[in-house]
Every structure is written in structure tokens, then in C-alpha cells.
Amino acid sequence: MRKLIIHCLVLLLLAVATGxxxxxxxxxxxxxxxxxxxxxxxxxxxxxxxxRIISNKAVIDPTKxxxxxxxIEVCPFNAIY
Amino acid sequence: MFKEAVFISxxxxxxxxxxxxxxxxxxxxxxxxxxxxxxxxNQRSVDMKSYFHAERELYPGLFLYMTHSLDGTPHADALxxxxxxxxxxxxxxxxxxKKHMFFVEIQNDIFAHADRLSLNFYPTDSSINQKVLSSVNxxxxxxxxxxxxxxxxxxxxxxxxxxxGEHGITKAVDDDMWSEIDFRISPNDNIAMAIGTTLxxxxxxxxxxxxxxxxxxxxxxxxxxxxxxxxxFAWLISEHxxxxxxxxxxxxxxxxxxxxxxxxxxxxxxxxxIKGTATLDLSKRMQKQRYxxxxxxxxxxxSSIGIGYWTTPGSVFPRKGxxxxxxxxxxxxxxxxFSPNAQFFWRLDPDNNSYRYYRATTSFEMILNIFKRAEIxxxxxxxxxxxxAPFTNRGVVSIGLRKW
Numbered sequence: 001m002r003k004l005i006i007h008c009l010v011l012l013l014l015a016v017a018t019g020x021x022x023x024x025x026x027x028x029x030x031x032x033x034x035x036x037x038x039x040x041x042x043x044x045x046x047x048x049x050x051x052r053i054i055s056n057k058a059v060i061d062p063t064k065x066x067x068x069x070x071x072i073e074v075c076p077f078n079a080i081y
Numbered sequence: 082m083f084k085e086a087v088f089i090s091x092x093x094x095x096x097x098x099x100x101x102x103x104x105x106x107x108x109x110x111x112x113x114x115x116x117x118x119x120x121x122x123n124q125r126s127v128d129m130k131s132y133f134h135a136e137r138e139l140y141p142g143l144f145l146y147m148t149h150s151l152d153g154t155p156h157a158d159a160l161x162x163x164x165x166x167x168x169x170x171x172x173x174x175x176x177x178x179k180k181h182m183f184f185v186e187i188q189n190d191i192f193a194h195a196d197r198l199s200l201n202f203y204p205t206d207s208s209i210n211q212k213v214l215s216s217v218n219x220x221x222x223x224x225x226x227x228x229x230x231x232x233x234x235x236x237x238x239x240x241x242x243x244x245x246g247e248h249g250i251t252k253a254v255d256d257d258m259w260s261e262i263d264f265r266i267s268p269n270d271n272i273a274m275a276i277g278t279t280l281x282x283x284x285x286x287x288x289x290x291x292x293x294x295x296x297x298x299x300x301x302x303x304x305x306x307x308x309x310x311x312x313x314f315a316w317l318i319s320e321h322x323x324x325x326x327x328x329x330x331x332x333x334x335x336x337x338x339x340x341x342x343x344x345x346x347x348x349x350x351x352x353x354x355i356k357g358t359a360t361l362d363l364s365k366r367m368q369k370q371r372y373x374x375x376x377x378x379x380x381x382x383x384s385s386i387g388i389g390y391w392t393t394p395g396s397v398f399p400r401k402g403x404x405x406x407x408x409x410x411x412x413x414x415x416x417x418x419f420s421p422n423a424q425f426f427w428r429l430d431p432d433n434n435s436y437r438y439y440r441a442t443t444s445f446e447m448i449l450n451i452f453k454r455a456e457i458x459x460x461x462x463x464x465x466x467x468x469x470a471p472f473t474n475r476g477v478v479s480i481g482l483r484k485w
Contacts (some may be wrong), residue, residue, distance in 0.1 A: 026334040
């Protein structure tokens with residue numbers, strides 16, 4: 001088990017160092033629920049009324065999102081990507 | 082602002098009757114730069130943020146709670162990116178916390194001075210002006226020895242003014258319902274298998290704006306002790322099926338997707354933690370990734386310092402960030418502390434496919450503990466944006482009081 005975990009950690013380091021930087025067509029914005037604190041800063045800057053707070057976490061509606069990126073810049077916890 | 086202050090005072094008195102009360106109230110003086118990148122910070126504004134939460138246990142496990150927050154400024158144009166400069170938010174509900182969990186609540190947001198929004202599902206010449214957002218939220222979780230069932234329903238109603246071209250303004254409503262169901266089974270303490278779905282029903286637009294995310298997953302968490310060290314390792318593999326007509330038409334990443342997630346946390350001696358997080362969302366049209374690495378050292382007197390690095394390649398806005406976050410209390414049981422923080426970000430420049438630095442945030446806060454679990458906070462925060470519309474450089478001086 002320990003070897004497997006070390007293997008995963010090495011893979012993680014390699015991925016961070018060499019990760020693909022080209023944005024794929026069709027990508028949409030997501031919320032990392034582990035980092036989101038439900039502060040709703042993102043709701044106030046959303047240009048498409050696409051963000052709701054559900055169970056104290058932000059949820060981005062991918063059908064409404066216009067990908068302006070405002071929510072990414074104001075998130076104090078770097079939880080939107 | 083005087084009316085708001087009176088309103089907050091009334092709310093505070095009402096909440097005090099509840100028993101357990103938390104609050105955080107801050108007044109801010111904001112300085113912004115009218116033309117980004119040149120000149121001094123010259124446009125001034127004030128705003129306030131307040132948060133109150135109170136709850137009372139009616140019967141063992143059954144709580145009545147109320148939350149109120151106010152975030153507002155009389156200068157709606159001070160921050161161009163802020164679409165809702167004034168938000169009066171109120172929540173009222175019941176929750177039951179025992180072996181099984183249940184809550185039901187009503188929420189209300191009153192928006193003032195909100196910007197007009199041109200939404201992609203309305204005709205080109207139309208815009209909406211958000212007025213009131215109301216919602217009813219229910220959540221239920223039943224916990225067995227090896228199984229867990231979760232169900233949640235959230236119904237939102239947005240009241241807004243609709244303006245179409247040169248025609249007059251009409252009142253309209255938008256109704257959405259978000260619902261989720263999750264069933265998971267744990268053969269042992271470390272492994273869990275889950276199946277579930279998240280659905281959004283849009284009752285006003287045609288069915289193309291409905292959205293569904295159906296998934297099946299396998300995950301686990303493990304703790305490994307190595308003498309004085311300890312490694313916590315969590316992992317998750319899930320297969321998704323995302324359904325949306327409009328996303329299909331726009332060639333967004335709907336359809337089948339695989340999400341991989343792992344999070345190792347290594348605890349060393351002397352209260353040092355090393356944490357890594359990796360999330361990969363892979364589908365036919367998307368290879369979105371998120372990586373985070375951090376190192377954190379804490380002391381017994383609540384002081385801590387941490388450095389972190391995160392990157393999100395493959396996302397709509399591929400970017401990297403790095404930062405330092407710290408809190409220092411003077412002495413072993415000090416009532417005085419200070420917190421210097423800094424963050425820097427780089428974003429992929431689509432013109433030459435290389436990263437460029439575009440944002441830096443620095444802040445410094447002083448913390449004075451006045452009595453048990455209550456603090457006065459004062460600080461300054463400066464954010465610099467380089468060539469990033471619509472954000473302007475800004476500095477904020479703030480002072481506030483918080484209790485938890």
C-alpha cells in the first residue's frame with residue numbers, strides 16, 4: 001500500500017510539473033467543493049445569474065454560464081476553476 | 082446607510098433572544114483606480130459587510146436557526162465587476178441533527194442597484210434587472226451502519242424586470258429546481274461505492290436548459306502511521322453522464338466523463354503538514370485538471386504559516402497561483418495577533434500561449450481578542466490587476482468585530 005501511495009505522489013508531482021496547459025474546447029467552470037466556503041462573493045459578480053448557493057456551497061449552472069471569469073477572480077479560496 | 086444600520090441593530094436584538102450567536106460585522110473604506118495601470122488610487126467608496134447567525138435547540142437534536150447578512154455600498158459604480166452591489170440575505174429554518182439529518186429552510190435575497198444583465202437565453206436586445214431571489218431548501222440524510230442515503234431539493238424563484246429593446250419594462254419570474262439523490266454503501270470503514278444524480282429543472286425556459294449529472298463512483302480514505310508521522314490518503318474514481326441539450330448544441334463537454342481525485346496529507350513532527358490535491362475531469366471535449374500543493378506549520382498558540390501553489394490546466398481560464406497565508410499571535414496566550422498574506426497569479430496568454438503575471442493581492446490584519454471567542458479586526462488589503470478588464474486596482478481599509 002505504501003509503495004502505491006508513493007507511486008501516486010510521484011505521478012502527482014510529474015503531473016503538476018508537466019500538466020497540459022491547452023484549454024480544451026467545451027470546458028466549463030467548476031467549483032471545488034472542498035475549498036468553497038459558501039461566502040457568495042461569486043454570486044454578486046456573475047454576469048449571467050448562473051450561480052446559486054446550495055447546502056452552503058456554490059453551484060455553477062453550466063447551461064447559463066457565459067464564462068466571463070469574474071467569479072474566478074473574486075473567489076477568496078481559489079475554489080473555482 | 083443609516084437605515085441599514087438601524088435594521089442590523091433590530092436584527093441583532095432579535096437574534097440575541099436565540100441563544101448561541103455568531104456574528105462578523107465590518108466597515109470598509111475602498112479606494113480604486115479609475116484607469117487601471119495608471120495613477121493613484123483616487124475613487125473612494127464605503128461599504129459594509131455583516132453576518133449574523135443564531136440558533137436555539139428546541140428539543141434534543143432539533144434546532145431553530147436564523148441567518149442574516151448584508152453586503153452593500155451606496156456607490157454602485159465603485160467596483161465595475163460587481164453586478165449586485167447591495168444584497169440583503171435572510172435565512173430561517175429548522176434542522177435536525179442526530180443519527181439522521183434533516184433541514185428545511187426558506188431564504189430570501191433582496192438586491193438593490195443591481196446591474197442590467199444581458200443573458201444568453203434571452204433575445205439580443207433584452208436585459209434583466211434582478212430584484213428578489215427566494216428559495217425553499219430541503220435536505221435529508223439517513224445513515225445506516227454501512228449505507229447512507231441523501232436527498233435534497235432546492236427550489237429558487239427569481240423576480241426580475243425584463244426590458245426588451247426600446248419597449249417598456251415588464252416584471253417576470255424565473256423558476257429553477259435543483260435536486261440531488263445519492264445512495265452509498267461502505268463494505269468496510271475505508272471504501273465507499275456511490276450512485277446518484279443531480280438534476281436542474283428550468284421551468285420557464287424551454288427544456289433545453291435542463292441539466293442532469295448522473296454518476297457512479299468508488300472512493301476511499303486510508304490512514305497510515307509511520308512512527309511519529311502519519312499519512313492520510315483519500316481517493317475517488319467516478320463515471321459521470323452529463324445531459325443537457327443546450328450544452329450539446331454549444332459543443333460543451335456533456336456526455337460521458339471520468340473524474341479522478343486524490344488527496345494525500347502527510348503529517349510530520351512539530352505540527353508540519355504537507356498536502357497535495359489532484360483532480361482530473363476527462364471527457365470527449367475536455368481535459369480539465371486541478372492540482373494543489375501546500376506546506377503548513379502551526380503552533381500551540383493558534384499561530385500558523387502556510388505556503389501553497391495551485392494550477393488549473395485545461396480549464397476555461399488556465400492559470401497558476403502561489404501564496405503565503407499566516408497568522409501570528411504574540412506569546413503563548415496572547416490576545417494580540419497579526420496576519421500578513423500575499424498571493425500571486427499567472428494566466429495563460431492566448432496570443433502567444435505563454436503565462437503572464439496579472440494579479441497580486443497583499444493584506445495585513447491586526448487581531449485583538451477582547452473576550453472569549455470575540456475579536457476586533459483591523460486591516461488593509463491591496464489588489465493589483467494588470468490588464469484585466471473590468472477589474473481595477475484597489476485598496477481597502479477595514480475594521481470590524483467578530484464572535485464565533
